[in-house]
Amino acid sequence: MSDDTAFDDIPGTILFNAERSRQGYHLNMFCMSLMKDENRRAFRADERAYLATFPMTAEQRDAILQRDWNRMLELGGNIYYTAKLAACDGLSFQQIAALMTGSTQDEYARMMLGGGRPPEGNRSKAEWEHHG
Structure with missing residues (x-):
């Protein structure tokens, strides 16, 4: 078992470990749902209603609604999954990386x-x- 705290002091580093994976499971499943066109359309039509179908925390929903990319990662989002939300918004990976930095x-x-x-x-x- 590794000591994940060794990464806590590296600026801009949010380690996606087992704990964060458990924490962000529903946030990531929301993001993955956006791979289907009918889900993207439903999300765009009413973001809050669509998000309510996933048992996320209020903080996770708020981070998504605010498109706070770094906060999503802090709350258990996986960068490769959150990129699905960016793509739904018409943003490239490079664009969200720029926003995050x-x-x-x-x-x-x-x-x-x-x-x-x-x-x-x-x-x-x-x-x-x-x-x-």
């Missing part, structure tokens, strides 16, 4: 094409606190 799509693409974020200053949350 607080950058524009062009800034995000340039950063990734340039090799990603540098490790300096991004190894621990303590480093972020020192640099504001």
Whole structure:
């Protein structure tokens, strides 16, 4: 058994482990339901009513309604499942990744094409606190 807390100090890292998988099961099943056209149409017609058919927490429903991508992951969402919701909204994976990092799509693409974020200053949350 591994010590998942070892990842808690890495900025921007939300570990999808067994606990988070259990926590987000219904959120992820909602996202997977969007693979079917009739479910996408039902969701678009009345998001709150469609979400009510899944036994999620109020926090999970709110994160979905607000399209708070990072919060969905914190509440047990799996990035590959939440991408189904993004696709339902007409967003690409690159677009939601940019939103999740607080950058524009062009800034995000340039950063990734340039090799990603540098490790300096991004190894621990303590480093972020020192640099504001």
